Amino acid sequence: MRADNAELARHWRLLLGSTLGICVSSSALFYYTSSVFFAELNHALGWSRSELALANVVHTAAIALLSPFAGRFMDRHGIRAPIVFSLCAQAACYAAIALLPATLPLFLSLQALLSLLGVAATPVGYSRAISARFDAKRGLALGLAMSGLGVVAILAPLVLPRIVEAVGWRGGYLSLSAFVVLLGAPAMWLLGPEVDRTPVRPAAAPAQATHDLPLHRRPLFWLLIAAFVLPMLFGSGYIVHFIAMMRDRGLSATEAGTMAALIGVAVLLGRLVTGLLIDHLFAPRVIAVVMLLFAGGLLLLTTGHPMLALPAAFTIGFAMGAELDVLAYLVSRYFPIARFGRTYGVFYGALMAGGACSALLIAQLHARTGSYDVPLVLSAAMLVLAAALFLLAPRFPSSPASS
Template structure:
């Protein structure tokens, strides 16, 4: 079954008209991704290594394990979140999950040094707040945009870029004022003061779940049909490999640079370039995949950052800057491409279910890598081995992207 030639059934608007009609939803989605499970607790861990070691004596591996448990939680909840979103719509799922995310973050502030309680809090938060993941917002964006879909998805996922740029700074201010708990106070404030009012005012689904006729008319294949294609598995493996490399580096990047002799201030300044690079990558990739066949673009975005892995092993200010920029390129492309490829190859009828499984691959990589990077350092006192493994994985991911078919041949 082909789906690419049916996409116009969702919307036949010109790109500019799509932005006029879907602009409010796009803005709400940017804010939603910014203040989500994918960003707030993830970047919190990066800012908690030092404060939690000072407060409770927890090692980098122990703190990083929280991200691994988030990955396990996502394995359990991503598909369920996709099913529920397909059935109820994006708005109710995101609203309930956003409020549960704020509650979960508050519960984490009640910890008095119990590591297992910290891990359990991160794991349960992932289950409770799964509806705030990009799945929910990209589903709505894919409904509102067709001809400008790539750019709209790139803009939506700018929320992660803005998070990478601003959260380390905001979290540092929170730590300075309130200690380690300040990280979570800042996150809660962003949800309640920024995300909630914007979401309530601007976000809505284009196709309402009560409109059975409109839902039935959506193009697409079933999850079983999608999983029976090589395309589905090539995508999943590639996203796993890229996320393994990029998530581990993103979490440990400041520690890598300080281990090589940089001050914490210098390392934080260079690390902030990841957000800038992600931002540029999101916009550039979104624009390009609307104009050209996406797999070769994906291949370049995934394979070239392998160079960054080797640069991080050498130390030095200049190589670190280049490495961080290259890491940002891959981070900026991956989530856009999950959403774009899912909609183009498999359609919108079961988008939530299929995206949910692709996100399982993504979160599996994101969950394993921080622990693997932390264990590599704790065991070898060096990140070199895991960086070499990551670089090989990035090259393999790029090759897999080059083997993807034209959209109308997704069954191949």
């Protein structure tokens, strides 16, 4: 068996456990279920789109602030115990949202608590474990694990509206609590205690004089921060707004949900295809092309033609699927693996900060202009800028760094 294929065979439990765990990560469940819940809460409780967008700000801002600290903690103490704690906290918070009184301050407070306690169950820990064990097939392994986000993106708009229609939004949140338990338990069993005992493997990293510098003193860090945050700030919010955009164009809730499911399919394909490509092609160039396709997809939405919304939905999902996959890969190639959790946590936190503002920014631009055309054109321009920044990224370092 070839050495690169042997990596997949040797660590299949880690891959499967990570995929299941990422399916129920706090970021996955919030992003890919919020459009369903936002529409229902707006109808049932009268909360405005801008008020509901605050939940996105509260949720992801908390993750953005804590991700670097969670990553550093997992670098030092392992990933399994923190993830188990966060999964239990998530299940409890979703149950609390379903059972406690429906007031906006309490709802926002529970979303913040969900983020604070569930931060270790984000992709930070899983990506660290995979990057420490894979080299030749690292891109594919990250893509397979991150495909858990795509599975949720496909199933949520198809299954959740039917649950909410049958048992209401409270029943929908209870179903999320049960989902966390049903997938989280086997995920932790598959990872097992040995996930924290396997030593970190060496990987390409900058020379000693460079990688000892603080992140904020490295120009490459700021280049990558800007390139990754721009798509999150100006693009990720369309996942939250997509169903509302389609409803504004006369589609029914079921039709809009079915179309939104295409985003989930594209997220899954984006993770797998990009993961496979970056094992063979220079990753910054791959993600630059993806960003240009994303920009084109957003411009298609300005036409208002329902059929053009299908390829637009695909490009949104494909780009969002590719971004986190490439982020983990580039962090593992440009920075020391032994500090992966802390470094990836900083990047992930920055992306979440951008994502926290994205839905609100789009909502405010929509409210001021009366349509989505202005934010769509602005977002497309920012994605072209992000593609240009990725093309400025240097070649990967060739000198191995000790773990």
